[in-house]
Amino acid sequence: MEIRVNLDVMMARRKISGGELAERVGITPANLSILKTGKAKAIRFSTLMALCHALECQPGDLLEFVED
Amino acid sequence: MNQRNKNNSIFLSQICVILFALLLLTLDIGGWWMAKWFVTLRGMPAQTHRYLLCSLYACSPAAWAALWGLWRLLCNLKDNRVFEEENVRIMRIISDACVAAAVISLVSSSYYLAFLVLALCSAFMALIVRIVRSVFRQAIEMRSELDLTI
Numbered sequence: 001m002e003i004r005v006n007l008d009v010m011m012a013r014r015k016i017s018g019g020e021l022a023e024r025v026g027i028t029p030a031n032l033s034i035l036k037t038g039k040a041k042a043i044r045f046s047t048l049m050a051l052c053h054a055l056e057c058q059p060g061d062l063l064e065f066v067e068d
Numbered sequence: 069m070n071q072r073n074k075n076n077s078i079f080l081s082q083i084c085v086i087l088f089a090l091l092l093l094t095l096d097i098g099g100w101w102m103a104k105w106f107v108t109l110r111g112m113p114a115q116t117h118r119y120l121l122c123s124l125y126a127c128s129p130a131a132w133a134a135l136w137g138l139w140r141l142l143c144n145l146k147d148n149r150v151f152e153e154e155n156v157r158i159m160r161i162i163s164d165a166c167v168a169a170a171v172i173s174l175v176s177s178s179y180y181l182a183f184l185v186l187a188l189c190s191a192f193m194a195l196i197v198r199i200v201r202s203v204f205r206q207a208i209e210m211r212s213e214l215d216l217t218i
Contacts, residue, residue, distance in 0.1 A: 031218045041216040 004064045005043075007036045010055045024054040078146050085138050092131050099124045116179060123176040123183070127169050134165035151208045159201040166194035 011021060022032040027047060034040050048059055055062070095102065103120040106112075137158045144155055173187035 027218060034216060035218050039216060040218050041213050043218050047218050 001068050002038075002066050004066050005035055005038055005040070006062055006064055007032075007051070010057055010061055014055050016055070021051075021054055025050040075146070078142055082139070082142050085135055085142065089132075089135050092128065092135065095124065096128055112180075119176070119179045123172060126172045130165040130168040130172070134162050134169075137162040137165070151204060151211050153208065156201055156204050156208065159197055159204065163194045163197040163201060166190045166197060170194060 011018070016024075018032055018036070019029055022029045025032070025047065027050075035043070043063075048062070051062060052059060099121060103117050103124060107114070107117045107120065141155060141158050141162075144150070144152065144158075149155070167190070170187045170190035173183045173190055177183040177187060
C-alpha cells in the first residue's frame with residue numbers, strides 16, 4: 001500500500017525536462033529527483049500547487065494510491 | 069546560546085572528561101595501594117582488599133568505555149553532528165557501561181554496603197542516558213522525515 005508519484009509520466013506528457021520543472025516550481029533538482037524516485041515521505045501543499053500549476057494538471061494526475 | 073558559548077561549554081566538558089580519565093588512570097595504576105590504604109583506614113578484614121580490587125578492576129573497563137563514549141559524543145557535538153545514528157550508538161555504549169557498573173556495585177555491596185549507593189547512582193545514570201537516547205532516536209526520525217518533505 002503506497003502513494004505513487006507519477007511525476008515522470010506528466011513530465012513526459014508535457015515534454016518538460018527535470019531542470020526546467022525544478023526551476024518553474026522553485027525546488028532543487030535533487031528534491032525533484034527525490035519526488036520522482038518515490039523516496040519523499042511527504043509533499044507540501046505549496047509544492048503540489050506549484051507542480052500542478054507548472055504541469056497544468058490536477059493533484060490526482062500526479063499522485064496515485066496503489067494497493068498491495 | 070551563541071556559537072562561542074557553545075564551543076566554550078563543549079571545551080569545558082572535554083577538559084572534565086580528560087580530568088576524569090586521568091583520575092581513572094591513577095586509580096587503575098594505584099588501585100592496589102589505594103585499596104590497601106582504604107581497608108587499613110576502615111579496619112576491614114584482610115580479604116576485603118582482594119574483593120575491593122576485584123570490584124575496582126571490574127568497573128574500570130566500563131568506566132573507560134563511558135569516558136570514551138562521552139569524548140566521542142563531545143567531538144561530534146563540536147563538529148555540529150548532533151542528531152546522528154552514531155550518537156545513538158554511543159549513548160547505548162554509555163548506558164550499558166552504567167548498567168555494568170551498577171551490577172558490579174550491587175554485587176560488591178555484599179561485602180561493603182556503601183557500594184549500594186554507587187549501584188543506585190549508576191542505575192539512575194543509565195536510566196537518564198537511555199531516555200536521552202530515545203529522545204535522540206525520535207529526533208533523528210523526525211529530521212529524516214523533514215528532510216524528505218518536499
